[in-house]
Amino acid sequence: MALMPVAEALARVLADTAALGTEDVPLSDAPGRVLAEDLTALRTQPPANVSAMDGYAVRADDIANAPTPLKVIGEVAAGHPFSGRIGQGEAARIFTGGVLPDGADTVVIQELTRRDGDKVTVEKATSKGRNVRYAGIDFKQGAVLLAKGRLLTDRDVMLAAAMNHPRLRVHRRPVIAVLGTGDELILPGGEPGPGQIVYSNGFALSALVRSAGGDVIDLGVARDTLDDIGVRIRRARDAKADVLLTSGGASVGDHDLVQKALAAEGLDLSFWRVALRPGRPMMHGRLGPMHVLGVPGNPVSSYVCAFLFLLPLLRTLSGRSDVVPQSEPALLGRDLPANDERADYLRATLAMGPDGLIATPVANQDSSLMAPLSQADCLLIREPHAPAAGAGSRCRILKFGF
Numbered sequence: 001m002a003l004m005p006v007a008e009a010l011a012r013v014l015a016d017t018a019a020l021g022t023e024d025v026p027l028s029d030a031p032g033r034v035l036a037e038d039l040t041a042l043r044t045q046p047p048a049n050v051s052a053m054d055g056y057a058v059r060a061d062d063i064a065n066a067p068t069p070l071k072v073i074g075e076v077a078a079g080h081p082f083s084g085r086i087g088q089g090e091a092a093r094i095f096t097g098g099v100l101p102d103g104a105d106t107v108v109i110q111e112l113t114r115r116d117g118d119k120v121t122v123e124k125a126t127s128k129g130r131n132v133r134y135a136g137i138d139f140k141q142g143a144v145l146l147a148k149g150r151l152l153t154d155r156d157v158m159l160a161a162a163m164n165h166p167r168l169r170v171h172r173r174p175v176i177a178v179l180g181t182g183d184e185l186i187l188p189g190g191e192p193g194p195g196q197i198v199y200s201n202g203f204a205l206s207a208l209v210r211s212a213g214g215d216v217i218d219l220g221v222a223r224d225t226l227d228d229i230g231v232r233i234r235r236a237r238d239a240k241a242d243v244l245l246t247s248g249g250a251s252v253g254d255h256d257l258v259q260k261a262l263a264a265e266g267l268d269l270s271f272w273r274v275a276l277r278p279g280r281p282m283m284h285g286r287l288g289p290m291h292v293l294g295v296p297g298n299p300v301s302s303y304v305c306a307f308l309f310l311l312p313l314l315r316t317l318s319g320r321s322d323v324v325p326q327s328e329p330a331l332l333g334r335d336l337p338a339n340d341e342r343a344d345y346l347r348a349t350l351a352m353g354p355d356g357l358i359a360t361p362v363a364n365q366d367s368s369l370m371a372p373l374s375q376a377d378c379l380l381i382r383e384p385h386a387p388a389a390g391a392g393s394r395c396r397i398l399k400f401g402f
């Protein structure tokens with residue numbers, strides 16, 4: 001079977017995949033969730049012309065030839081408007097956030113005044129409209145300020161609160177069941193037997209899922225038997241996971257049983273093997289409504305595949321409008337040879353140079369190496385058959401999160 005181009009593989013993963021259903025959550029639970037409907041301001045902010053400073057509300061014409069004595073006829077604090085009207089030669093004491101009284105058009109800061117009983121002397125002219133925040137300068141009732149599909153930030157919930165929404169309609173969080181496979185794997189902290197290593201993939205994959213707004217079902221590590229893998233696949237199904245993410249057992253070895261176990265459960269395979277390095281033996285299919293992404297066991301391959309395919313899938317299920325992480329320009333930190341037929345995602349570090357970001361691929365790109373992966377800041381993209389490229393030439397990178 002020919003290797004599938006990365007773009008086609010991604011298109012297949014995302015094909016016929018709709019955003020999950022919605023739920024209402026209180027504002028405090030909304031950051032990190034994806035907005036499921038356009039959010040309209042229920043009020044205007046500020047709702048009236050208000051003072052930006054502590055001082056005196058005046059008529060600018062009255063103080064054009066300062067120093068000018070004015071009569072103080074009232075007081076305005078935030079939340080306590082003054083019902084009177086400022087006439088010629090009059091002023092009102094006003095505090096930050098107070099509604100500008102009728103008749104006044106300007107606020108003089110108190111540092112430019114001298115108060116004496118019910119008189120205030122404005123010592124310096126202040127231009128008309130100064131220190132006034134006009135009604136609606138932030139937003140107006142009816143305006144759509146947060147669009148459907150937006151990943152809500154802490155600042156967004158501040159805005160939503162100001163718009164007077166106590167709860168927001170968001171998409172359900174995707175549930176991702178994470179399964180490791182391999183007889184050689186023990187859990188961190190255990191005592192490895194001969195030939196054993198420590199299970200590590202799942203920790204990064206679960207963290208990636210959570211950082212992208214998904215919930216994780218940890219299916220642990222299956223032994224290399226059809227039975228054990230099958231039991232855990234059924235557990236993912238019974239739990240109604242949206243995605244089953246397996247790592248390991250994806251290749252052609254005698255102990256690579258994941259696809260066989262999935263087939264026994266009725267897998268509808270959409271592809272296996274991608275023109276990608278690292279990550280060639282990746283597969284995708286469906287078990288009923290559940291997506292299945294089978295990523296290779298080599299730790300770097302598992303992470304790169306999850307980054308390239310699981311993240312967009314998770315974002316699509318989450319209802320995000322920005323589904324595919326966008327690449328950014330950088331300059332190559334060292335010479336690279338011509339590429340073969342597989343797209344290459346090189347682990348690279350980033351540094352700021354005089355002409356922009358410099359991406360330098362780590363020396364050893366073996367897909368089993370976790371130390372350089374942890375040192376890397378990004379993936380440097382090499383398209384299939386890319387010609388040799390010299391240090392300083394342009395390249396594209398995908399930055400890691402965190």
Ligand SMILES: Nc1nc2c(c(=O)[nH]1)N[C@H]1C(S)=C(S)[C@@H](COP(=O)(O)OP(=O)(O)OC[C@H]3O[C@@H](n4cnc5c(N)ncnc54)[C@H](O)[C@@H]3O)O[C@H]1N2
Nearest residue numbers: 180182199200201202248249250251256280296297298301
């Ligand atoms: N004859 C061939 N051999 C291999 C091919 C091939 O095309 N023909 N492809 C190679 C490529 S490329 C990759 S990538 C690997 C992927 O193989 P598997 O998905 O079957 O991975 P495993 O054999 O299960 O494991 C590979 C490697 O990674 C370690 N591993 C596995 N799971 C974990 C985990 N959860 N945490 C940490 N480390 C893990 C495992 O011990 C192996 O060392 O196949 C090549 N072979």
Ligand code: MOO
Nearest residue numbers: 278279280301367
């Ligand atoms: O495709 Mo594998 O992931 O290169 O080691």
